Structures are given as C-alpha cells and as structure tokens.
Amino acid sequence: MAKKKKNISALNEKEGVLQPETLNMVVAKQLKSLKKKSPSVDELVSGILNQNQTALSQAITIIESRAQKHQQQAKEIIERCLPRSNKSIRIGITGVPGAGKSTFIESFGKLLVSEKKKVAVLTVDPSSSISRGSILGDKTRMEDLVKEENAFIRPSASGDTLGGVARKTRETIILCEAAGFDVILIETVGVGQSETAVHSMTDFFLLLKLAGAGDELQGIKRGIMEMADSIIINKADGENLKAAKMAKNEFNRALHLYPAKESGWAPKTLLCSALKNEGISEIWEVISTYFETVKSNGYFQNKRKEQNKFWLLQTVESRLKIEFYANPSVKKELEKQLKALDENRTTPFEAAEKLLNLSK
Amino acid sequence: MAKKKKNISALNEKEGVLQPETLNMVVAKQLKSLKKKSPSVDELVSGILNQNQTALSQAITIIESRAQKHQQQAKEIIERCLPRSNKSIRIGITGVPGAGKSTFIESFGKLLVSEKKKVAVLTVDPSSSISRGSILGDKTRMEDLVKEENAFIRPSASGDTLGGVARKTRETIILCEAAGFDVILIETVGVGQSETAVHSMTDFFLLLKLAGAGDELQGIKRGIMEMADSIIINKADGENLKAAKMAKNEFNRALHLYPAKESGWAPKTLLCSALKNEGISEIWEVISTYFETVKSNGYFQNKRKEQNKFWLLQTVESRLKIEFYANPSVKKELEKQLKALDENRTTPFEAAEKLLNLSK
Structure with missing residues (x-):
C-alpha cells in the first residue's frame, strides 16, 4: 500500500496548480495605464509645494515603501522639500490608552483650523505593524477634523523597529512642512521608547492624563514628567472636576521638584474637557506663549539643531x-563568551576584546 | 651691548646643566635589586590567594598601569583569580560631598570587621585624576578602619574616562574577592555617570543623605532614587533628629511612587549617625535581609549575569x-554634515549614510 501511494506524498503536488492563470489582457492594459499614471518626482514635489494633499499622501507612501526604486525617489523628494521645511511648530502628544488623545487632538485641531492654521496629525507607534494600529488606525476617531480642508491625518508608518518608524516620521514632517502645514501634532502611546523618540523630534511635549484616576503620580512613568512641557488633565468635567483639580495640584507640586528646564520654561498643569471643548483655547494660549519664549531666547533654534x-x-x-x-x-563568539561569563571563566572586558578582534 | 649678550639669550643654557649626575653606584645596585624583587605573576597570585594585602596592592597597581608589559601580566592575574572570585557581596555607596560618606564607611566598616567580615573599600571617581581625589584621596579620613587587619582601602584608579576607571574597579573587585574579602564597599560621588556605573557593578545600592537640609526631595538627582535599595539619612542626632525623621517620611513617601522593583525588594529609608555610631547595625541588618531575599529568589545571581x-x-x-x-x-565628514544639517541642506539620516559609507 505504502508503495502505491509514493507518488502522492505530501511533497508532491499536481503539476501546474500553483501557476498563475493567463492574464486577462484587458485588466493588464488597465494596470499598465494605472502604473503609467503613478506621478513623477517632479509632479509630486510641485504638488506638495502647491499644498496638494493627494501629492503629499503619495509622497509619504513612497517614503514608507521599502522598494529600492522608491527609496531613490524618496531621497529626491525629501531633498527638494528640505529648503521649504523647518517652519512649522511640532507638538508631541502622549498619554496612556484611554486618556482621550484622539478626542483631544480632534478638539485641539479644530481650534487651530478655526484660527487659520494648517494642521497635520502624525503618529509614532512602532507596535502598529503588529497590532494593526492601536492609535489612529481608524481615522473616523477624528471624524470632524478629518473633514477639514486644512487638516491632514496620517497614521503611523509601519516598520519593524522604532528607529525605522521614527526616521519615516521625521521625513514625513519635512514633507508636511513643505506642504505648508503650520502645526504638526505627533501622537504616540505610552509604550516603550516611542515617547523619547517623539520628544526628540518635537518642540513641545504634552502629556495627557486622565482626571480622577486615584493616586495620580503613581501611574506616571518615570522620565515622562521630566520631558513634559505641559501636563493636560483631560475629562475635567462634571463629577470629575473636583478630582481633576486635586490632581492638578499634585502634578504641579511634583513638577516643582524638577530642576529648571534649559528652555527657561516652567511646565504647567492645565485642565480640559476635550469632549465638551472646554479649556482647549487656554491650552493653545499656553503653547503659544511657550513658542514666543523659546523663539526669542534662542532655545527653539538651538533645540532643533541639537535634535538633528x-x-x-x-x-x-x-x-x-x-x-x-x-x-x-x-x-557565534558572543554566545560562547556569554557562556564563559556565566561560568566565571572570563571578564566582560576580556570577552569584549575577543569580539572586537573578530571584526578586524 | 646686544651683540655682546647674544650668547646668554634665554635660549642658551650652560652645557651640561640638564645632564644627570653620575649615578651613585651603591644606590644603583639597591635600585636594581629592588627591581629584581618586583614579584612575578605567580608570586602575586599566590599572595592574593593567601590573603596577603601587599600582593593584592601590587597586583592592583599592575592592573591600573598603562604599561604594555603590565597589561599582559594583569590579564594573567585576573584570569587566575577569576575562579576564586564572585563570592563577596558588593555594596555601592553614593551621596553628595558633605553627606558623610567617609564617616559612614568608617563606622559601617568597623561594624563589619567586628562581625568577622573582611572588608574592602574601593572608589569610582573619574574626576580624581584631575582633582587629585575628591574622595578617599586621604586615607586618614578613615583612620580607624585603615588600621584594621581585615580592612583594605584603595582609592580610585585614575583614568581619563569613566569607562576606564569602571573597568579597573571591576577588575580590582575580582582580585579583592580572590583575596577573601566578604564585603566590597564601592564609594562614588554624585557626579556625572559614575553613580550609574557603580550601580551596575554592585548588588546593593545605598544613597546617603544629610538630615535637615530643607526640602529633601528637591536636592535629589533624578534617577538616583530609582537606583537606591536604601536611603540612609546621616547625622540624625541632636538637634538634627527631628528634621531627619521628617525627611525619612518624605523619602518613604517618594519611594512609594516608584513601581515595585524586579528584585522584590521594597527600598527603605533609615536614620543613622555615623559619627556617634548610631543606627549602623540596623542598616547592616536591613542589608543582610536584602541579601537573604535576593539570594533565595534568584535575583542576586541573575543580576550579576545581567551586569556581566x-x-x-x-x-x-x-x-x-x-x-x-x-x-x-x-x-572631517562629520563636521561637514553637521554644517549641512544646520543649514537645512540635508537630513540626519542622509548625513548618517554618508558617514557610514566612508568606513566601508
């Protein structure tokens, strides 16, 4: 029996099964003409400089692509956008899931648009390629803002590493600035190193907290408070208001413990209710004051240099x-040396030398 | 006049003035025999294993030396001491100048010695090569401890970089352990990255604070509290006692804000007066409990692996x-690229690529 079946073992397959079907020539023609339509670098750059959002979107897609030919195009596009970049203000926004980041950005973005600003919303979320986007994955979460002509919302670039995502986001900022956006909001979630990355690509860093979550300082991650230029306590309305005010005091006291910032800016805790649109314009006032301060004392320009x-x-x-x-x-050698270390047969420095000598 | 004096210009000197005098042959012989006496690696290693402090000192000097021939000897010594190392407990001690570190170590060290422990005191102070030793430069600061047979005090290795100093200290630890020291105290000052370095080479990290310095949390450096396994408030005596107790409460409240440590250990604030020898044995009790805990839950062994x-x-x-x-x-290229960055002619990523391509 076994002998009879030898030709239909799991390793065999019917000839031709995996071959593609003959192409439908009509579809092929359509595809070809579509391909032809994919815009040139010239078209994309002039589109971007003319504030065309479709061109901007297409160019960002090219930046995010891993295809070889796209990488060369991306370089060209960025290079040609560079002279027109660097003029926006860049605001980083972080907060744990549930803090109301989307609602806040919707509310804040609408205010900015009403003040004749052009607003781009980007995200840094290295987890998104796995989780299919824990933030901004669904644009409808900002259903009003997305309809605004002067708003541009783009979810996180996917990438295996934070470094890759961060790079693409920074390049996207250049394109958005060349496309005339005045304010770039960069959202991130409070996981891993993504907050540090966003902090190093923005001018102002905003920490969104929930009101009335109990011991307010307890839940705050180390290092975040230090980075924040402002703490915003969201959902400060109705029954939450009292707890929010208490939290505000607690945060202000904690902020006071840190040494003065190089920027000369003393971080402030503010209340808002993004859902009810309360406190949003006060936040924008504070942020505007910040930018006046750091642009006049030279910190703004200097920080961007340092970031670069x-x-x-x-x-x-x-x-x-x-x-x-x-x-x-x-x-191979690293594995060997780690084992030797564990068995107390070498020192870290001796082991390091062995590794370094290998690459010489 | 000027012509006459041309032979005695500042650039001239009497012939022979800078030449050494003829060697006194008796001294030369003594020197030669001294040189001959410089012990071999064999002698040093067997000295160390026999708990001979002179051999230990000489071996450490070889480790600290930059001479080529010493480096080879150092390697051999360390290699042969390794199998006998790793058995001590390593305690890091930090605190601002004036917190009373020397007095504390004197007091603490004497207690350990009285409990039949062998105690080695090392320091990590990368500034010492410049400042000629801001800590432990003067052994007499621990005048009682230095007289104890079972105590060994060694000031910081000099070095241009923290990395160099840290390496030499870690290698010295190996030698001290091979020489039978049960407790290694590693002192550092609260400057730069030296605290992080000491934290990464010790099992227990102790922060020494002054009592009654006012707003206690204000003066504490970020990151230090996070590293501390215990905060000791020194000089908690006389008129200081009340302020010290208040500080203790404040620190305990602050420690509570941090998430639980991986070690399973909840850091404690303790009071002491090193000068009056009060509270020292309580501190040793707490530290002993710590080591019981982390040795039984496996954290101790695991942390050393991770440190390696x-x-x-x-x-x-x-x-x-x-x-x-x-x-x-x-x-050269880095300078060029930084200029291009400042002038907005390139991106950090493009510039990085140019640099990386150079070394290929």
Missing part, C-alpha cells in the same frame, strides 16, 4: 551596532 | 563608536 545632531549620531551608532552583531562570527 | 552582559556589550559598543569617530575622514 542627536538623530545623526543615533543613526550612525545604531547602524554600527547592528552591523557588528549581524556578523555571523561575532554572533 | 551589560559590561560586555557596553565595552563593545563604546569601542565601536570611539574607533568610528576617530577615523580622520569620518571626523
């Missing part, structure tokens, strides 16, 4: 590491 | 960076 330098060095250093550890003989 | 891995990767990565940036063409 940070990203340059960071990119270099992470690539150096990645390439070093990707070397197969390093990989 | 940390130092291995850290050494590799800092060397990769140093070597990369030391490349003259990278140096």
